[in-house]
Amino acid sequence: MNKFKKAINEINPYFNKKIDINLSPPQHYRMRCEFSYKNSSYVMFDKQKNYIYMDRFNVASRPIFNIQPVLLNLINDNFLISKNLFQINFRSNNENKILITLIYRKKVDNETLHAIDMLSAELDITIYVRSKNFVYKTNNENFYELVDLGSQKIKIFQSDKTFFQPNLYLYPKMINFLIENIVNCSDLLELYCGVGSFTIPLSYKFNNIFATENNRESISMLSKTIDVNLIKNINFSRLNAEEVIDVYKGKSFRRLKNIVLTDYNFSHILVDPPRSGLDDKVIDLLNRFENIIYISCNLDTYIRDIKKLTNYKIEKLSIFDQFVDTEHLEIVSILKKINLET
Numbered sequence: 001m002n003k004f005k006k007a008i009n010e011i012n013p014y015f016n017k018k019i020d021i022n023l024s025p026p027q028h029y030r031m032r033c034e035f036s037y038k039n040s041s042y043v044m045f046d047k048q049k050n051y052i053y054m055d056r057f058n059v060a061s062r063p064i065f066n067i068q069p070v071l072l073n074l075i076n077d078n079f080l081i082s083k084n085l086f087q088i089n090f091r092s093n094n095e096n097k098i099l100i101t102l103i104y105r106k107k108v109d110n111e112t113l114h115a116i117d118m119l120s121a122e123l124d125i126t127i128y129v130r131s132k133n134f135v136y137k138t139n140n141e142n143f144y145e146l147v148d149l150g151s152q153k154i155k156i157f158q159s160d161k162t163f164f165q166p167n168l169y170l171y172p173k174m175i176n177f178l179i180e181n182i183v184n185c186s187d188l189l190e191l192y193c194g195v196g197s198f199t200i201p202l203s204y205k206f207n208n209i210f211a212t213e214n215n216r217e218s219i220s221m222l223s224k225t226i227d228v229n230l231i232k233n234i235n236f237s238r239l240n241a242e243e244v245i246d247v248y249k250g251k252s253f254r255r256l257k258n259i260v261l262t263d264y265n266f267s268h269i270l271v272d273p274p275r276s277g278l279d280d281k282v283i284d285l286l287n288r289f290e291n292i293i294y295i296s297c298n299l300d301t302y303i304r305d306i307k308k309l310t311n312y313k314i315e316k317l318s319i320f321d322q323f324v325d326t327e328h329l330e331i332v333s334i335l336k337k338i339n340l341e342t
Contacts, residue, residue, distance in 0.1 A: 003299075003327050007319055010303050013331075015314040019236045022173050022320045028062045032166045034165060035087045042068065042088065061092040061168055067123065071100070075121055079114045081119065089160060091143065094168060097126075099143045101160040102132040128160050147175065147201055149277070154229045155202055157221045162195050170320045174332055175201045178293065179238075181316040181334055186267035189289070191241050191282070193301070195221040198270065198295070208233045210264060237261050240281050241273075248285065268293055277301025283308050286333035292335040297322075302331050312337055 035042035063256040089101035120138035193211035296302035
């Protein structure tokens with residue numbers, strides 16, 4: 001049984017309508033790729049943890065795929081750059097720009113940084129250099145994804161240390177699914193917002209949004225995005241899900257910056273948790289809301305959590321094949337509280 005049939009069979013008891021499956025091209029879709037560097041090659045690992053040596057990765061987006069062998073040859077030809085290098089990470093965006101991170105075992109000296117500056121200029125790319133407690137950037141260019149909302153284009157900023165949706169083709173489809181299917185909007189509470197990959201597009205759908213995220217770097221990128229795009233209806237705070245629950249219990253945090261949740265008229269809550277899904281405390285919090293937007297990257301924990309949300313029915317659901325030829329898939333769903341009086 002393939003992963004799509006498995007997902008449909010497991011979801012069917014809770015949503016028996018036709019489920020759309022959004023497919024991705026099998027190659028050149030990944031906007032984020034990470035590799036070890038060993039024996040003058042990019043290295044990945046198979047399921048048995050064996051080394052896989054390569055000079056390019058055909059799943060990587062076309063800009064990353066094209067530059068990989070060129071970059072590798074230049075690194076291998078320069079002892080200063082290759083010495084103590086153990087990881088090479090790539091990001092690309094829909095304007096075909098590339099951000100590369102070189103990670104070293106030891107702090108990089110000035111001579112090596114100069115060589116990396118020359119490499120950055122030769123390839124016309126931004127390079128971040130990292131080692132323990134050290135970061136260097138070859139330029140101050142901000143890296144962003146340009147999201148087209150039809151009437152407006154918005155820049156969503158990210159760094160090499162933040163999560164961003166990985167599939168070049170499916171991320172816009174996920175946004176469109178949400179915008180087309182979310183109805184009766186007032187205000188939105190969002191947990192696990194990251195850099196705002198859904199927060200920002202949905203700010204044009206909701207009256208107000210209060211977004212929360214525990215990662216400092218993600219919050220920094222979200223703040224930059226709000227400022228650059230002149231968005232006025234998003235407030236945010238560096239809070240994890242448990243701290244949001246504590247706020248509802250009456251606890252105060254300086255990080256809230258005088259934000260009062262009772263000032264909002266929340267019609268929806270959005271959760272996009274890690275693969276571990278939602279714990280019971282978060283499930284209890286969700287029960288306060290009329291509508292839940294649940295984005296999941298793990299079918300097993302999604303089904304587990306849906307079973308606990310007994311007062312809700314799934315109104316809309318779509319599947320997105322983020323990682324072709326793997327067991328992974330993404331579920332985007334909208335749940336509505338059941339009116340027991342009807």
